[in-house]
Amino acid sequence: MKKATFWQKARCLASSVLLAVLTIPILFITSVKEAEAVPSFARKYDMSCNVCHTRQPRLNPYGQRFMENGYQLPGTADGGRKEKHLLGGETNGATLDDLSNLMAVRLRADIQKPSFEDNTVTETADDVDIVFPNVINIFIAGTVTDNISFFGEMEYATREGHAPALAFERAFMAFDNLGGPQVANVKVGVFDPSAMYSFPTHRQQMNPIPPEAHTDKFPPEINRIPLLPLAFSSKMFGLTRGPSFTEAIGATGGVDTYEPEEQTDGLSILPFEPMFYNAPYQTGISVHGRPFGNSFLYQVGLAQNQTAEDEPKTTFDTYVMVRYDMLGKFSNFQVSGFYYTADKAARAALRPPPPTPFGGAELVFSQEATDWTRMGIAARWQHKSWDIYGTYIADEIDKPVFGNAVLDMSVWETDGSGISIEADYLLTEKWLLGVRYDMMKPGGLSQLPPALQAGDPEINQNASFLGLLGKYYPRPNIGLYARYHHNLESSVKLPTAGFGGDEHPATNLTSMFTVGVDMAF
Amino acid sequence: MKKYTRFINSLLAAIVLSMVTGLSAVAQAAEAKAKAKAKPTELPIKVSPYKKRPAESAQSIAEGRVIYENACIYCHGVEAKGEGPVAFYLSRDTAPRPRDLTSGIYKFRSTASGELPMDEDIFRTITRGVTGYMPGFEGMAPADRWKLVYYVKSLVPDFKEVTDPEVIKMVGSAIPSSAVSIRRGYDVYQQFKCWECHGGGGRGDGKKAPALKDDWDFPLPPRDLTRLSSFKNGSEPADLYRTVMAGFDGGAMPSYADFFEGSEKDAWHLVNYIRSLSE
Numbered sequence: 001m002k003k004a005t006f007w008q009k010a011r012c013l014a015s016s017v018l019l020a021v022l023t024i025p026i027l028f029i030t031s032v033k034e035a036e037a038v039p040s041f042a043r044k045y046d047m048s049c050n051v052c053h054t055r056q057p058r059l060n061p062y063g064q065r066f067m068e069n070g071y072q073l074p075g076t077a078d079g080g081r082k083e084k085h086l087l088g089g090e091t092n093g094a095t096l097d098d099l100s101n102l103m104a105v106r107l108r109a110d111i112q113k114p115s116f117e118d119n120t121v122t123e124t125a126d127d128v129d130i131v132f133p134n135v136i137n138i139f140i141a142g143t144v145t146d147n148i149s150f151f152g153e154m155e156y157a158t159r160e161g162h163a164p165a166l167a168f169e170r171a172f173m174a175f176d177n178l179g180g181p182q183v184a185n186v187k188v189g190v191f192d193p194s195a196m197y198s199f200p201t202h203r204q205q206m207n208p209i210p211p212e213a214h215t216d217k218f219p220p221e222i223n224r225i226p227l228l229p230l231a232f233s234s235k236m237f238g239l240t241r242g243p244s245f246t247e248a249i250g251a252t253g254g255v256d257t258y259e260p261e262e263q264t265d266g267l268s269i270l271p272f273e274p275m276f277y278n279a280p281y282q283t284g285i286s287v288h289g290r291p292f293g294n295s296f297l298y299q300v301g302l303a304q305n306q307t308a309e310d311e312p313k314t315t316f317d318t319y320v321m322v323r324y325d326m327l328g329k330f331s332n333f334q335v336s337g338f339y340y341t342a343d344k345a346a347r348a349a350l351r352p353p354p355p356t357p358f359g360g361a362e363l364v365f366s367q368e369a370t371d372w373t374r375m376g377i378a379a380r381w382q383h384k385s386w387d388i389y390g391t392y393i394a395d396e397i398d399k400p401v402f403g404n405a406v407l408d409m410s411v412w413e414t415d416g417s418g419i420s421i422e423a424d425y426l427l428t429e430k431w432l433l434g435v436r437y438d439m440m441k442p443g444g445l446s447q448l449p450p451a452l453q454a455g456d457p458e459i460n461q462n463a464s465f466l467g468l469l470g471k472y473y474p475r476p477n478i479g480l481y482a483r484y485h486h487n488l489e490s491s492v493k494l495p496t497a498g499f500g501g502d503e504h505p506a507t508n509l510t511s512m513f514t515v516g517v518d519m520a521f
Numbered sequence: 522m523k524k525y526t527r528f529i530n531s532l533l534a535a536i537v538l539s540m541v542t543g544l545s546a547v548a549q550a551a552e553a554k555a556k557a558k559a560k561p562t563e564l565p566i567k568v569s570p571y572k573k574r575p576a577e578s579a580q581s582i583a584e585g586r587v588i589y590e591n592a593c594i595y596c597h598g599v600e601a602k603g604e605g606p607v608a609f610y611l612s613r614d615t616a617p618r619p620r621d622l623t624s625g626i627y628k629f630r631s632t633a634s635g636e637l638p639m640d641e642d643i644f645r646t647i648t649r650g651v652t653g654y655m656p657g658f659e660g661m662a663p664a665d666r667w668k669l670v671y672y673v674k675s676l677v678p679d680f681k682e683v684t685d686p687e688v689i690k691m692v693g694s695a696i697p698s699s700a701v702s703i704r705r706g707y708d709v710y711q712q713f714k715c716w717e718c719h720g721g722g723g724r725g726d727g728k729k730a731p732a733l734k735d736d737w738d739f740p741l742p743p744r745d746l747t748r749l750s751s752f753k754n755g756s757e758p759a760d761l762y763r764t765v766m767a768g769f770d771g772g773a774m775p776s777y778a779d780f781f782e783g784s785e786k787d788a789w790h791l792v793n794y795i796r797s798l799s800e
Contacts, residue, residue, distance in 0.1 A: 330605070330608060
């Protein structure tokens with residue numbers, strides 16, 4: 001990887017600073033009505049962010065209930081509030097909800113300084129990476145009438161490696177209180193099923209830092225693993241989304257084989273990639289409610305997926321979640337568990353190093369796509385200034401069969417598990433401290449067949465990170481933060497096992513230091 | 522070419538962002554304009570616009586409790602002492618915390634200082650909420666709000682004994698705002714030393730402001746009178762009159778009813794002055 005010159009770095013920094021200088025005043029001049037009136041729901045109800053958030057973006061129990069109730073105040077069906085604001089004055093006004101009561105913007109920007117054991121495998125090496133803004137989320141959300149609500153979240157990511165375009169990360173409608181108050185609430189569209197789990201992943205105090213990776217290769221080229229709750233990661237090495245991402249050119253001994261140059265993006269499943277019950281862009285339908293009172297919450301759902309078979313079919317993963325809530329003096333305790341199953345969700349693959357025993361064919365898929373099951377338990381305890389939450393998630397796949405004496409000597413582990421635990425402490429009204437531990441004990445491909453390796457260590461290496469966070473809120477809707485992640489496995493020196501470079505991706509990233517801003521208005 | 526990609530992406534993002542925030546600002550300006558044009562709603566001190574209410578009975582109180590456990594428990598707590606799990610995050614170090622509904626101390630009243638509130642006062646607070654801190658439950662069915670009122674009352678035994686609290690009398694009505702009225706209101710503001718807490722310009726930065734605390738010893742900054750929309754007890758003339766006369770029990774704002782006795786017109790002038798600070 002060619003490193004940027006001093007002048008290139010300087011130009012990049014100057015352009016980012018210039019944009020920051022131009023954009024920050026625009027934000028403050030045009031967006032902030034008053035300190036306690038911020039994104040659209042807060043504006044609609046004239047409330048502080050902290051009515052629904054411990055500190056944004058994380059929801060407190062009231063915010064969770066507001067979300068559960070279809071963005072209506074808990075205990076009500078106030079979607080039909082007639083308080084419509086007039087746009088354009090009394091005579092020419094349109095009787096629509098005020099735009100600012102429907103629309104909100106969240107902006108994230110940061111400066112990242114990663115450190116690597118081996119810089120040669122990385123794209124950005126250990127340069128300081130500054131982009132302003134980094135991610136912009138535009139929310140359009142509200143209620144149509146009583147018990148019918150909508151939510152759209154478009155994300156615009158400017159960082160290289162992301163599509164520089166607006167894309168709906170979440171877009172759904174909700175039909176609430178069907179069959180009576182709290183009996184059944186139906187969500188249809190694109191949403192994250194884990195939103196009601198005790199460890200919801202898309203409202204983290206430590207925003208996910210995406211990976212630098214290429215999934216059009218197998219094994220995937222992982223320049224930098226992502227920093228996100230590893231419990232939700234796929235955890236499985238050696239899996240793909242199946243042959244539909246490539247063009248079949250034939251079969252050898254019952255083994256489908258493919259030319260590497262015909263592969264397309266998305267073929268490989270990253271072991272660190274969040275999947276199942278936590279996937280943005282996941283289309284489906286779910287039903288949740290509390291028909292037996294406030295203590296128990298249920299959720300059942302279907303998530304659309306595509307099988308990894310030779311002839312891929314659209315299928316629906318199924319999931320169920322139950323949660324128990326208990327309120328006390330300044331405290332809230334909840335525990336939840338879920339079960340998720342996806343049929344024929346992935347396909348194992350091997351790429352023997354050339355010369356291969358398969359006459360030039362390089363990528364070899366297993367005979368059958370594997371079913372994938374995931375189970376998780378999570379708990380959250382919030383008391384006064386403390387907010388502690390964690391989850392343990394276990395995944396299971398089938399052992400792949402290649403129908404070939406050599407490849408079937410490969411070693412696969414069918415189980416993987418992960419833990420993510422975070423503790424946040426509100427030191428003062430404006431200062432929040434956090435610490436998060438993530439650990440992943442992966443499954444999937446562990447050893448290549450003896451004929452194809454030369455004493456390589458296990459491929460599916462553990463990954464674990466410790467993250468520290470300091471966040472300052474000058475206003476409830478603006479969080480300025482510094483965070484540091486340390487790779488607890490980085491001292492382990494491991495060959496790459498086919499991932500490119502000299503160091504295994506799980507151990508290559510030593511640390512990541514980030515400062516940034518997360519604001520919503 | 523690649524070196525410009527990030528710059529172009531960032532520029533595009535900034536443009537999109539500016540457009541969105543600009544639209545938002547336009548909408549906010551339109552809303553503010555519409556609000557400014559709207560005629561103030563003159564509510565009498567003793568508000569009784571909700572005549573159809575369910576009977577106060579053991580059953581309606583029990584139903585009110587269920588509503589409380591769905592809608593209010595997260596802030597006001599299991600025991601209604603203001604100790605819900607959200608309370609600490611809402612106001613960690615400063616007032617206001619969610620009210621201890623068992624204390625019998627009510628901030629928003631149309632009754633004399635130290636008295637229990639009218640049913641309508643509680644109903645109004647539930648309906649309107651408290652700007653910034655408590656949402657208005659106008660989307661809740663009026664009958665359910667009344668049941669909630671009855672449940673809240675059931676938490677304070679004194680409500681059974683005091684059936685006829687001393688109500689603040691509304692003398693006269695709102696005086697149309699004028700330069701003369703505002704000038705008189707300014708004089709009243711000076712005379713009663715409102716500036717000691719609210720500051721000379723009404724920004725809540727008076728010399729006594731840093732030391733003010735509520736009855737629970739939490740720092741309680743006085744209201745910035747230049748931000749009409751942030752007034753917790755309402756910002757219409759009748760709301761301000763009620764606030765001045767009744768004060769905020771449990772808070773630092775005393776009742777000025779005695780001071781204005783016989784010169785209630787001056788209270789209306791003061792209301793006009795306060796409202797003029799936001800213009």
